[in-house]
Amino acid sequence: MLKTHTCGELRPEQAGQEVVLAGWVNRRRDQGGLIFIDLRDRWGVTQVVVDRDSAPEAHSVADQARGEFVLQVKGIVRIRPEGSANPDLPTGAIDVSASEIKILNNAKTPPFYINDDERLEREGLDESIRMKHRYLDLRRQKMQKNIVLRHKTIKFIRDYLDQQNFVEVETPILFKTTPEGARDFLVPSRLQPGKFYALPQSPQQLKQMLMVAGFEKYFQVARCFRDEDLRGQRQPEFTQLDMEISFVEREDVMELNEKLMTQLVETVAPEKTIMHKPFPRILYKDAMEQYGTDRPDIRYDLRAIDVSEIAGESGFSVFVKNVQAGQPVKCIRAPKMAGELSGTQLRKVASELEDIAKKAGAKGLAYMALPLEEDAEVKGPIGKFFTVDQKLALFEAVGAEPGDLLLFMSDKREVVYSVTEALRPMLASQLGLLDPNTLGFCWVIDFPEFMWNEDEKRWDPSQHMFTMPIEEDLHLLDTDPGAARGSQYDMVCNGHEVAGGSIRIHDREIQKKIFPLIGLEMDHAMEQFGHILEAFEYGVPPHGGIAWGLDRVVALLAAEPNIREVIAFPKTQTGADAMAGAPSPAEPGQLAELGIKLDLPEDDE
Known part of the structure; x- marks a missing residue:
């Protein structure tokens, strides 16, 4: 050495x-x-x-x-x-x-500060420069700390699951293209011209085959690939903790993963505080109605409260008409946000919040501001349309106190959901409620088995086509598929889905019933999934599983807003590797060996 x-x-x-x-x-x-x-x-x-x-x-x-x-x-x-x-x-x-x-x-002068993270954060740095010189970026203390945290996280998970008698099994990277939601990355076969492998979007089918094979407890730190448009929390290749267990019910999988997550946080990120133990269970319909999303951030309240009954009796015609049309009126209480604001200041705050609401699809955003003084008038343009008794009923319904700002939304339910989802984190930020060291875990359960795809005029699986409907809803597959609930469960933390799973279908006849509902003819289904249906003829145990987004989990533990900060060599927003120059053109000889001719669109002049 x-x-x-x-x-x-x-x-x-x-x-x-x-x-x-x-x-x-x-x-x-x-x-x-x-x-x-x-x-x-x-x-x-x-x-x-x-x-x-x-x-x-x-x-x-x-x-x-x-x-x-x-x-x-x-x-x-x-x-x-x-x-x-x-x-x-x-x-x-x-x-x-x-x-x-x-x-x-020796060394050239680096293109950015390596030895001063604070200065770099303060002065800012073009992401393209960081990505091009990622090997230098990774020398920074913050980045090395993040990558080491990732290592410790994966090591802890492996050790924990080994103690629980799980077997780590590596599944193929070269697999079969099947409809799983996103586009596949395709790999042409030289030995079988005209045929293609697909890089797996998840090991879903293979881990179910391992349950058929009798391994009972499987896990894998799996590389997954999806050719989709990128956002801050997406990468074309990403890492999952993949898990599948035989002879379990929903609560068994949730309990094991909750214990694993709790012990993981306490071990590798002891500075973090888990807000609720055990993790709260929230029904999907309640998550949507109260938080506007199936990924609620429960570190703060700011829930949307339905006040349709009171608002529908008021003199405000917009609310009255909407309630009569079956559209809700909901209110978010922002504690002490009105405070001692002057009328001008209040209108400015309300206007900024209304802009956010409009970007989310709303036509407007009504408000009331409760004064700090007991005898003072309620501020806001809609206050005059409510009687004293209606105001008192409204304040009681939302738990309003002096100094609070009440925000009202009324539109189609989907629009209200979107506005609620947009307003809550903005309000929480302004109110100082976003503590990155507090982890608000919860489980969201009882998702719909299907979502209606209006463009395709068919049902889409809420999660995937292998999710078992809740037993008491099985009969609805024949009569009202949209009302059937799936045995899906998502672990959510601070507004991010960090893991998702379900109890799987282990009955061949139920699986065959799902395919036509989602627009798959049986001939096509057999071509795509015949290996699964055939395996189901040889004794399949009841089983369920889950997959963690490991990149997201580590980002939360590191208090990083973007998963790129916890991945050693991430791709850019265009899916490129700026350091190595991937993707790059293939050599003509390589294409010829594969029997591929390119027919690329001409560049716009």
């Missing part, structure tokens, strides 16, 4: 020892006869002192060193003089007096 110790481990107890360190120059300060070098490796930073009088050759080498040069240093550990210790460094009580220094490699 070219080092005896890391740059993060030396303490006063090692004073007097000769050590060899190796790493990168984090900072260099030249004070003439003394040169100070902060040497950095993955484990930390150690100050190296080079004295021209006692080590002239080492001083001459140190004089040539610059930021990000790679050095090897031999020297003696010393306790720093009184008053010169650095309490911000774990190694801040010592330094190393260098006797020998060797430059292992």
Whole structure:
């Protein structure tokens, strides 16, 4: 080894020892006869002192060193003089007096600051530069901390599931293209011209085959691929914790995963606080009605309360007409948000919130502001349309208190959902309710088995076509498929779905009944999924499973808003690898071997 110790481990107890360190120059300060070098490796930073009088050759080498040069240093550990210790460094009580220094490699000046995360965050940096020089970006302390956290997370999960008698099984990356929602990445076969593999969107079918095979408890840290439009929380290739268990019911899978998640957080991110134990169970319909989304952030209240009955009796014609048309009127109470705002300030706040509502599809956003003074008038243009008794009933229904701002939405139910989803996090941010160290886990359950696809005039699976309907709703498959609930369960944290699963269909006849409902003719279904239907003839145990979005889980634990920050080599928003230049054109000979001719659209002039 070219080092005896890391740059993060030396303490006063090692004073007097000769050590060899190796790493990168984090900072260099030249004070003439003394040169100070902060040497950095993955484990930390150690100050190296080079004295021209006692080590002239080492001083001459140190004089040539610059930021990000790679050095090897031999020297003696010393306790720093009184008053010169650095309490911000774990190694801040010592330094190393260098006797020998060797430059292992020099370095160009980096295109951005590597040794000052705070400055980089403050001054900002073009994402394209970070992605192009990702190997430098990954040297930053924050990025290394994130990647190490990812490693610890995966290691803990593997150890935990091993103790629970799970077997880790690797499933194929080259698989069959099947309709699973997103587009497949296709891989042409050279040995079978004209045929294609697909990179798996998930190991769903294969893990069910493992249950048929009798493994009973399976897991995999699985690479998955989806050719879809990218957003902040999406990558074309991503990592799942995939899990499947035989002879279980819904609560069994949820309980195991809740315990795993709880112990994971307590072990690898002890600074985090889990808000509720056990995790609350929220019905899908309640999540939509109260939070406007099936991914509710429950760290804060700000729920949408249905006040249709009161508003429908008011003198405000918009509310009255909408209620008569079967459209709801809902209210979000923003505690103390009106406070001591003047009329002008209140109108400005309300206008900004209305802009958010309109972007979410609303025609407007009504409001009332409760004064702090007991006898003062309620502010807001719609207050005059409510009687005193109606106001009191309204305030009681939403739990209003002096200084609160009440926001009212009324439209088609889907629009109200969208507005609620848009307003809640904005209000929470303005009210200071978003603590990244608080984790608000919950389970969302009782999803619809199907969602109606108006464009295709057919039912789409709410999750996927292998989800078992809740037993008491099985008869609805024949009479009212839209009313059937699936045995799906999603684990949600701070407004993000971090895991989703279901009890699977293990009955061939039920599975065959699902296909035509989602627009798959049986001939086509047999072509796509015949291997599953055939396997179902050989004794399939009841089984269920779940898949965690590991990138999202690590991002939450690291308090990162974007999963790119916890992936070593992510793709850009266009699906490109800016560092290596992927995707790239194939060589003509490669295409010829595969029997592929390109017919690309001409670039627009």
